[in-house]
Amino acid sequence: MILNRRQILLLLPAAAVAWDSVLAGNPEGSPNYKMSEHWWGMLIDITKCIGCGNCVRACAMENDVPEGYFRTWVERYHVSDWHIENPEVDSPKGGMDGFPPAKAEGGKNFFVPKMCNHCVDSPCSQVCPVGATFRTPDGVVLVDYDYCLGCRYCIQACPYGCRFFHPKKHTADKCTLCYHRITKGLTTACCEACPTGARQLADLKNPSDPIHAFLKTHAVQVLKPHLATGSKLFYNSLDGSVR
């Protein structure tokens, strides 16, 4: 078959798309992973966080998070003795490059790593008009990027500010709990990069996971418990001033 110039010009865009998909390859499968055997959450120990920003950088690199947006970030709290309800909080660049020396004196300072709470009754999946945001059987809230309309209702519905509108995909985006890693027996990028073990991936369905012993022996809290979202981000030593 001989193609003329016009036909070649018509075929070029299709060939470009095809080549793009060849280069992207097929995602690696996880044949031995059974979703029904896991129930994922995370333990965050505030007493251990040093605000180094390793987790934020690791997450951004692992998940190709666009600049200025965050799947995870770290906040620094300064709570004075007289204003427990009005803490001073900062998070320059999401804590990605660490923090400048604290200016405020007196009271207490501590760091609070934040990310998607992978709620059991997640407000974001409730409001999604097409079900593009959903909870997997192993308890991870994900976004189907090929299905999301980009209406941003989920971003409004998340009480924790964990979602953003991806400037290139034009869809909602958020932490996936490194689903591509945890289904292969790895931990999340943020947990792996944390030098103090302040973040620990937890599988609540695994009886030998250290989370069980930890939850039994520590005062653990979730963020904004009054909203009853069923958050699975368990904070150790969470101060009452944290929002």
Add this chain to the structure above:
Amino acid sequence: MEGFMYPNEVELQWSILIVLYPYLTGLVAGAFILASLERVFRVEEVKPTYRLALLTALAFLIVAPLPLQLHLGHPERSLEMYLTPHRSSAMAMFGFVYLWYLMAVLVVEIWLDYRRDIVRLAESSRGVKGLLYRALTLGSHNISPAALRIDDRVGWIITLIGIPSAFLLHGYVGFIFGSVKANPWWSTPLMPVVFLFSAMVSGIALVLLMYMLTCAMRRVAIDMRCLDTIAKYLFYTFVIDFALEMLDLIHRIYESDESFRSLDFMVHTRLFYSQILIQIILGTLAPLAILSFTQVINFSVAARRRIYAIAGVLTLVGIFAMRWNVVIGGQLFSKSFLGYTTYKVAFVTREGLLSAVALMILPFAILYVLIKILPPWQEEHRVVAEVHGDD
């Protein structure tokens, strides 16, 4: 930006186009409810505006989904909302409420009401126009008294279904906001009711202005009995709307929950102009005050007309400000209640001011075409201005 916002909160998600969306649907619901007064409750005085109100509702309803469509990251996927709706989503279900209202209520009611005119026009028109009217008859040319009686009866039933549908349409828009528990500015069970009454207020004000405007353009006298009645309804619904909004405000101030300090600060700073000055003083108290004067003082016809026109315009501005304060105001503060951001309206972007202005003009252009195709004026109301001593 001021204070602390969660890093992802710095960017506002819902723009001026999302302000337009509840504004437009509100005008639809309000105009329809006014039209149904005549049909169901037999308020003869508002009859001159019946068809105009229906066409106005249709013109605005056609445009209502466009700001949403423009706003979506993937507008090409919007049909998924109908094909694979997520049943727990208020937004997904709204699509069906919208379709139901458009196709099962408004279009059918307009068609039934106009059927006699359409058949007559189909018989008397030639060329493209004739073809259009023949298509609009849907093949039914029977306009015998018996057939028209059936039309009237079915139309009445549809209006009866239409009233709760119109309530549902706009109450539902309120629910989309009122059910977001993450946002204390929105999350109140009063939201659907407040939206509904403000919708009625804005719709009635719009029809009032459109009626005055079309009369002036056609150089016919305004039926003052009609205008007085519409203004009366505007006043009553406005009183209820204002009472509900004040109830919400007083409740918030008295309860002073964890979000109060943050919201209070926002109202006194970022939203001061749009909420206190434009919405409450200029857009609510001023029209309420001047409308209340017309209820107790006997003004001349010319004075009443001017008062109604001013009240109507102020009302429309006030309700727009209300939508703005809900939609934009709800995004100016951090969900941490520790900081505030600002919203700068872009000009020539997909979600900019230019698009918003175009979307506000479009319903009037559609209404113009609709009026050309289906003239809403009935001969018995066509009164020559001079005869009634129009000044």
